[in-house]
Structures are given as structure tokens and as C-alpha cells.
Amino acid sequence: MRQPRAARVLAAFAFMVSGLFLASQVTQEARAQGFQTAAPTAILMDAGSHAVLFEKSADEPTAPASMAKVMTAEVVFNEIKNGRLNFDSEFMLSENAWRKGGGGSGGSSMFAKVNTPVRLEDLLRGLIVQSGNDAAIALAEGIAGTEENFARMMNERAKQIGLTKSTFRNATGYGHPEQKVTVRDLAKLALYVIETYPDLYKIFGEREFTWNKIRQQNRNPLLFADIGADGLKTGNIDESGYGLIGSAVQNDQRLIVVVNGLKTAKDRAAESRKLLDWGFRAFETQQLFTEGQVVGEAQVFGGNMRSLPLVAKKPVRVLVPRGDGERVTARIVYTGPLKAPIQKGAEVARLQVSRGDMQALDMPLYANEDVQQGTLSQRALDGLLEFSTGWVRRAFSSLVESI
Structure with missing residues (x-):
């Protein structure tokens, strides 16, 4: 789902200040150097x-x-x-x-x-x-x-x-x-x-x-x-x-x-x-993670745990040019923090892998554990943390919407 420009900018900013990121499903153009085709x-x-x-x-x-x-x-x-x-x-x-x-x-x-x-x-x-x-x-x-x-x-x-x-x-x-x-x-x-x-x-x-x-x-x-x-x-x-x-x-x-x-x-x-x-x-093909291997974590709001391990349901592989030293980077994107309760196996995030400036992989990630609703004190603490960072995101959103 493609986010509006302001939402994309806001998501990136939120990631920097609190570890959150709003996924933008925008496929970058793949530019293969040294290859041409006569097809229009x-x-x-x-x-x-x-x-x-x-x-x-x-x-x-x-x-x-x-x-x-x-x-x-x-x-x-x-x-x-x-x-x-x-x-x-x-x-x-x-x-x-x-x-x-x-x-x-x-x-x-x-x-x-x-x-x-x-x-x-x-x-x-x-x-x-x-x-x-x-x-x-x-x-x-x-x-x-x-x-x-x-x-x-x-x-x-x-x-x-x-x-x-x-x-x-x-x-x-x-x-x-x-x-x-x-x-x-x-x-x-x-x-x-x-x-x-x-x-x-x-x-x-x-x-x-x-x-x-x-x-x-x-x-x-x-x-x-x-x-x-x-x-x-x-x-x-x-x-x-x-x-x-x-x-x-x-x-x-x-x-x-x-x-x-x-x-x-x-x-x-x-x-x-x-x-x-x-x-x-x-x-x-390069394999980055095996099937079921923990790829990373996502932040959780209002749960009995603060972070949730994420896994892929199949091996994570990416294609890279043979003999090329091009840098491969990966990031986990999600709308967060994730709100408890969360069922094990639920799709909650995506893994995006880039090769240079080209997106090489975009695949779903799933919760590797059940997350129950936290105690009252845990939810209160999460609410305080969300309030302290949320006003920054809202203010920034108003700013970029007016541009």
C-alpha cells in the first residue's frame, strides 16, 4: 500500500526518534548496468x-x-x-x-x-x-x-x-x-x-x-x-x-x-x-536467513513483552550479480509499535533488502511468539512512552502536510 508523501516522511522520522517505521510499498526502479534490449x-x-x-x-x-x-x-x-x-x-x-x-x-x-x-x-x-x-x-x-x-x-x-x-x-x-x-x-x-x-x-x-x-x-x-x-x-x-x-x-x-x-x-x-x-x-543466489531463523525484532505496545522476534516462513534469499561487491542492506518495516495481543504466526512486518540503490527483495515477516496483553502497569508505562514520542510525530506530520 503506497503511503502519501507526508506519511512516508513522517514514518522515516518516527523511525529515527523511536524505532518505529511506517512501511512504504514503493518498488524502486531496477537499473541493470551493462545490459540493453531492443524491446521498448x-x-x-x-x-x-x-x-x-x-x-x-x-x-x-x-x-x-x-x-x-x-x-x-x-x-x-x-x-x-x-x-x-x-x-x-x-x-x-x-x-x-x-x-x-x-x-x-x-x-x-x-x-x-x-x-x-x-x-x-x-x-x-x-x-x-x-x-x-x-x-x-x-x-x-x-x-x-x-x-x-x-x-x-x-x-x-x-x-x-x-x-x-x-x-x-x-x-x-x-x-x-x-x-x-x-x-x-x-x-x-x-x-x-x-x-x-x-x-x-x-x-x-x-x-x-x-x-x-x-x-x-x-x-x-x-x-x-x-x-x-x-x-x-x-x-x-x-x-x-x-x-x-x-x-x-x-x-x-x-x-x-x-x-x-x-x-x-x-x-x-x-x-x-x-x-x-x-x-x-x-x-x-545468496541466502541471508534460513527458514524459521529470527530475522529481527519489532517494538510492542501494551504487551507482556517489549519486543517481538520476527521470522520468515521460507528461506530468505536474494539475487546478487556474480563477482560483484555491491553492498546488500536489509531493513524491517512495519506500522508500529505493534499493539498487543498478537498471535504467533500473524504477519506483522516486512523485510526489505536492497542491492545498491535497487530493491532486491520485499517479503512478509511473522510473529514468532504469542504476545499477551500486559499488566496495567506495563500498559501505563508503554502509554507514557508513546505519549512522549507521539506528540513529536504529530507535530512533524502537521508540518509536512503544510508543505
């Missing part, structure tokens, strides 16, 4: 740490083309996860879906027959593997009645996932003046799909699918490049140029790449692979 917009992210290894105009709005179908798939996956749909659910291919997305439409198609029921499992493969516009529209109409209603579902899900700068207007990715995304949001979407739906995600890695006796290969060139790629999606319309969301795994490390705005399919394949090759080659 691009991002490379490490899935394990969520660290951005490289970015170029990553927050520039651009048309998603068929990369929007990853959002379409996420909505369907979410319906399956919540038990509202299953692979045997059937959807009718309407005349509208056939005319807009069928074989005669000029775009990518599953070649489903009009007014014919199709199983959800087949429609998903038509959507993901074949990039069928007819499959996308059939799913949208079957789930929400109309594609417009489905687009509203896409935007609601996007907001829940944390895609802050993306707007969807259809399920296919067809050009629309209001349909815009950023490569950063597409990377977040890819990461969410991979982590949330591991079994369904496997469809993105299937190299071909045959429907209506028509065999089509997956349009993702990375799947055929022998680099450990297992998804996700390509796109191309006049408004966007050639784009790709890709993911690959090497030596248990997963990287996510997104490029958009390239001039040819060949350029798209080359630039996305170049980014992945560079990411796997140029960085190595």
Missing part, C-alpha cells in the same frame, strides 16, 4: 524473491494483444478453484463468438463449430495453446453472459491480484483504446498464476493441441528453445507490436520475462531469450 518495454523478475533484475519502461501503458488471455485464463482458473466450474463444464460457441473469433475472422482461432457445446478443458487449451479468440469469447459469454460483463470480472480480479495499472475491455486482447497494461503488471499476473494454480498452469507449457482435426503448435517460441521454458503467452496486434510473457526454470530458479512493442516475431523471440539467458548467467 521489458521486465525480468526472479520468481523466488520477486526481485526485479531488469526493467525498461516497465510502467508504460501498452496494448496487451493476446497476452490479455492470461488474465482471461486466471478468471477461469479462479472459477475452477472455487468449485463453480470443472473440466467437464460445457459452453456453447455462439454465433457472436464464431463471427468475432472463428476461422473466418482473420485472427487466431480454435476452429470450434458454431452452436456446438465444447468442454471447458478443451476451451482452455484452445485459449492457451492455440490462442483462440473463439475460445476466449465462448468462455467469457458462458461465465458472465457477455464479454463486457466478463471484462468487468477481469478488472475485479486484476485489482485483487494487485495489478494497479492495467485495464481490460475484452477477453481476447483485441485492440481497444481503453485496454492497456504494463509489463510490470503482466509479470505480476504471471507470477500469481504460477504460484496459485500450479496444476492448471501446466497447460501453458503444452506445445500443441488438436481440435476439429486441426493441429496447432503453441505460439510461444521459448517452449522450443531448450532453455527450461514452460509458459506463458504471446501477443501481436498493430497497436502493441510483438509481445511475450515467458517463464523458464534452470537449477531450481524461475525467471519471468515480459517484452512488448517489438517489430517482428523473430525480434520477440530473440529479445525474450536474451533477457532470460542474461538473468540466469549474471546473477547468483
